[in-house]
Amino acid sequence: MPISLTSRGRDIFESVEVRDPSGQRRAVLGPLSSSTTMAEVRARALSQLRLPEQVDWNLRCECTGRLLNDQQRLDNLTVDDHTQVTLTLQPDASLG
Numbered sequence: 750m751p752i753s754l755t756s757r758g759r760d761i762f763e764s765v766e767v768r769d770p771s772g773q774r775r776a777v778l779g780p781l782s783s784s785t786t787m788a789e790v791r792a793r794a795l796s797q798l799r800l801p802e803q804v805d806w807n808l809r810c811e812c813t814g815r816l817l818n819d820q821q822r823l824d825n826l827t828v829d830d831h832t833q834v835t836l837t838l839q840p841d842a843s844l845g
Contacts, residue, residue, distance in 0.1 A: 762823050767794040767838060774798060783824035787817045794838060805841035 764779035776797035778790065787808050795802055808817045810826065812835070817826075826836075 765790055765794070765823075767798060781823060783822065785823050786819060787821045788819035790823070790836075791819075791838065800838075805843070807839050807841050809837045809839060811835040811837060 760783050762779060762781045762783060762785070764777050765781060767776040767778065776794055778793050778797070781790070791806055791808055794800075795806060800806070809815065810817055817836070
């Protein structure tokens with residue numbers, strides 16, 4: 750479920766777009782502060798998409814392939830003033 754972030758300056762992200770794997774549904778969150786954490790982004794996306802909360806969902810950065818922790822903020826994802834960042838919401842594989 751890719752999430753696209755569009756930046757409108759240093760402190761505000763205009764939108765965060767979340768899509769389900771099939772591309773049939775999407776949720777647009779925003780505007781969001783640059784200090785918004787991944788836990789907050791995930792909670793809002795799960796609520797709008799009505800995904801099961803009992804599943805442990807992770808966020809993964811598409812540009813690095815790394816899983817993001819709950820405390821990471823939106824402003825930590827922007828590199829070199831890029832205005833878009835894509836994340837993937839995925840169920841935890843519980844591999845360790």
